[in-house]
Amino acid sequence: MPTGVALRAVRAQLFEAADRVLRRAGPSGLTSRAVTTEAGCAKGVLHRHFADFDAFLAEYVLDRVERMDEQAAKLRESAGTGTVADNVTDALIAVFGSVAVAIVALITFRDELRARLRETWPAGVPVLTEAVELVRDYLAAEQDLGRVSGDVDGLAPTLIGSAHLLFADRTGPAPDREAVRATVVTVLGH
Known part of the structure; x- marks a missing residue:
């Protein structure tokens, strides 16, 4: 993923990926790796924008x-x-x-x-x-x-x-x- 992508676009991409993973694999399958893989980005992208995975999940909800x-x-x-x-x-x-x-x-x-x-x-x-x-x-x-x-x-x-x-x-x-x-x-x- 190119650097300089707006936070809003990254958030939307990650949240939509979380939707797909959650529907397909349920709560136990929703991991940071599964979300970033589904979103087509490096795992570090999620952690650059959120303090940790639970912070991501809270924002997502x-x-x-x-x-x-x-x-x-x-x-x-x-x-x-x-x-x-x-x-x-x-x-x-x-x-x-x-x-x-x-x-x-x-x-x-x-x-x-x-x-x-x-x-x-x-x-x-x-x-x-x-x-x-x-x-x-x-x-x-x-x-x-x-x-x-x-x-x-x-x-x-x-x-x-x-x-x-x-x-x-x-x-x-x-x-x-x-x-x-x-x-x-x-x-x-x-």
């Missing part, structure tokens, strides 16, 4: 959480359109069809990563707590429109937990849309 902002905006904009069950179903499939399930396993797998994340993310698992906020904000908007009743602060984590269980086996086939929708309808009660 937080970057993937930030990417959920786009999904959150899209979901909020859908308030009042379509059906609530379809909108939530699509959002859950987008969240859990991404690398999110593997990231949850990664955070569970690595004690030092959890400790690093606690420095900036004081409670919960970053991907899951962000997903809860995404769904809660949407349900609150729908509640304001009279399309959802009930306690959105309770419904949102129930939906995320239920969806996580549906998608938890990252090595098996993902649940089909109807299975996810059936869960959403059951939790929402409509």
Whole structure:
């Protein structure tokens, strides 16, 4: 890799490589060597930009959480359109069809990563707590429109937990849309 490459480009390249390795090999296969090999760069590139591998992983997780902002905006904009069950179903499939399930396993797998994340993310698992906020904000908007009743602060984590269980086996086939929708309808009660 040429010197002088912008940090942002290196970070993006390494994070995208981490996505691929994590999906393919799971948390135990996600090593600095695997990431740099996948990214097509020398191992020293990662260590030039991050204090150590756990610092890289913490930045990676937080970057993937930030990417959920786009999904959150899209979901909020859908308030009042379509059906609530379809909108939530699509959002859950987008969240859990991404690398999110593997990231949850990664955070569970690595004690030092959890400790690093606690420095900036004081409670919960970053991907899951962000997903809860995404769904809660949407349900609150729908509640304001009279399309959802009930306690959105309770419904949102129930939906995320239920969806996580549906998608938890990252090595098996993902649940089909109807299975996810059936869960959403059951939790929402409509």
